[in-house]
Amino acid sequence: MSARILGALVAMLASINVACADAVADFYKGKSMQLVLGYGPGGGYDVYARIVARYIGKYVPGNPSVVVVNMPGAGSLRATNFLYTTAPKDGLTIGAFARDMPLMGILGGNSNVQFDPRKFTWLGSASSSANDSYLLFARADAEVKSIADAVRPGGPALVLAGTAEGATGNDVAVLMRDTIGLNVKIITGYPDSGAIFLAVDRKEVDGRFVGLSAVSSSKPDWLKPDGPVRALLQFGRTDRHKLFPDAPTARELARDDRARALIGLAELPYQLSRPMVAPPGLPADRAKALQDAFMAMQHDAEYLKEAERLGLDVSPVDGAQALALIEKLAASPKELLDYMKKLHAEK
Numbered sequence: 001m002s003a004r005i006l007g008a009l010v011a012m013l014a015s016i017n018v019a020c021a022d023a024v025a026d027f028y029k030g031k032s033m034q035l036v037l038g039y040g041p042g043g044g045y046d047v048y049a050r051i052v053a054r055y056i057g058k059y060v061p062g063n064p065s066v067v068v069v070n071m072p073g074a075g076s077l078r079a080t081n082f083l084y085t086t087a088p089k090d091g092l093t094i095g096a097f098a099r100d101m102p103l104m105g106i107l108g109g110n111s112n113v114q115f116d117p118r119k120f121t122w123l124g125s126a127s128s129s130a131n132d133s134y135l136l137f138a139r140a141d142a143e144v145k146s147i148a149d150a151v152r153p154g155g156p157a158l159v160l161a162g163t164a165e166g167a168t169g170n171d172v173a174v175l176m177r178d179t180i181g182l183n184v185k186i187i188t189g190y191p192d193s194g195a196i197f198l199a200v201d202r203k204e205v206d207g208r209f210v211g212l213s214a215v216s217s218s219k220p221d222w223l224k225p226d227g228p229v230r231a232l233l234q235f236g237r238t239d240r241h242k243l244f245p246d247a248p249t250a251r252e253l254a255r256d257d258r259a260r261a262l263i264g265l266a267e268l269p270y271q272l273s274r275p276m277v278a279p280p281g282l283p284a285d286r287a288k289a290l291q292d293a294f295m296a297m298q299h300d301a302e303y304l305k306e307a308e309r310l311g312l313d314v315s316p317v318d319g320a321q322a323l324a325l326i327e328k329l330a331a332s333p334k335e336l337l338d339y340m341k342k343l344h345a346e347k
Contacts, residue, residue: 024289027091028062035068036083036095038076043193044214046070047310048126048274049096052294055303056094059293064092072192075163075170076101077112084115087279091286094123094278099269100171106330107341117326121278121287122319123294127213129273130315133241134172135215136160136233137222138207139200147232147248150182157183161196161205172209172235174343175266179259180250182233193218201228211273212241216311235263236270265336268329272322273313291319 037049046068053066071079076097083095102117104110136158138144143156150158162170176182187205190196197219199205207229215222222229223243231247234240240249250267254260278290297303298316307314317325 024285025061027286028060028064028289031062031064031092033057033060033064033066034093035066036079036087036093037068037070038072038079038095038097038101040070040072040192040194042218044211044217045076045096045098045193045274047214047217048312051303051306051310051312052096052126052276052297054306055297055300056293058300059296061289074112077104080105081112081114083277083279084120089279089281091278091282091290094276094290096274096276099272099275102272102275102326103266103269103329103340104344106326107337107344109341110344118323118330119280121280121282121290122322123276123278123291124319124322125272125275125317126298127273127313128315128317129211129236129270129313132236132270132273132313132315133212133234133244134209134236134270135212135231135244135247136176136207136209136235137200137215137229138232139203140228140230141203142206144183144206144232147253150184150232151180151253152183153181155183157185159185159187159206161190161199161208162186162188163190163192163196171343172266175262176233176235176250179255179262180253181255207232209235212243213273213311213313220311236267236273261333262336262339265329265332265340268325268332271325272317275322294319 035049035053037045039045049068053068057064057066071082073079079095080097080101087093105113105115105117138158144150144158149155160173170186170188173184173186177184190199193214196208200208221227231244234244234247234249237249238251240247250263251260254263276294278287295316295318298314304314
């Protein structure tokens with residue numbers, strides 16, 4: 001191929017790319033996007049959603065505005081189904097839901113699940129939990145004073161609060177019961193994370209499972225040395241977080257190899273700590289524009305500064321990596337998937 005022909009082909013491809021970018025910018029210019037969030041205001045997911053909404057539009061061609069729409073229900077299952085089945089597939093709707101929704105979709109067996117997580121348009125995850133941890137916090141004045149108390153046969157039960165049945169915190173509590181012998185009683189039905197924080201503060205319950213980033217942004221007083229709670233256990237990590245050197249990981253306390261394997265499977269979704277998607281079936285150019293914008297935002301100096309101020313972990317995963325992780329979940333051993341299916345079936 002001559003240099004002249006090659007140059008002409010390069011120029012033609014460049015003009016096509018420019019035309020595609022212009023078409024995307026023309027579509028988004030002057031429009032407003034919706035970010036549908038599967039939780040109510042005030043919790044960790046809400047904080048992440050709102051900071052994303054403030055910055056992602058800067059990097060979408062045409063610079064649309066972005067408005068958060070809270071759609072709580074069934075541990076974010078309602079919003080996940082909406083994003084998959086009902087939300088417009090034009091690129092003007094994106095969404096965020098619980099980190100365990102992909103696993104729920106892979107498992108099947110729940111008639112309320114109306115989505116295949118592999119078919120979403122994955123933007124990625126704002127956090128991979130590299131600097132985060134999912135923690136069991138208990139009140140300092142609770143009868144249970146340590147994780148040793150909490151797993152002692154015949155010992156007192158920790159009374160924990162949860163949202164709707166099927167929420168992440170409830171599943172982890174049951175998993176800990178089955179794999180490390182945690183004595184636990186779960187009170188479900190709290191409407192959102194903010195209500196659970198309040199229930200702990202009011203001594204209605206002994207504690208809760210919750211992400212460190214959510215505590216940092218919503219209840220920083222919980223992290224003070226003389227605060228009202230103490231961290232007993234860490235989940236979603238292979239090693240102890242530097243802020244909690246005395247709180248063991250779930251893997252450390254696993255009763256046997258099978259328990260350790262179950263914990264490892266259940267922890268995979270924590271690599272997608274704050275997942276974000278668009279509906280399936282988007283036009284390819286708009287899908288790519290949203291995926292590129294999501295990752296470009298992660299390097300925005302103002303975004304990073306605000307995330308630091310809010311105590312948010314920024315360790316992003318891109319869309320391709322998110323999809324690969326979900327495929328890894330789907331390829332897990334049948335025995336482990338069967339346990340997880342049973343766990344979800346207990347709802």
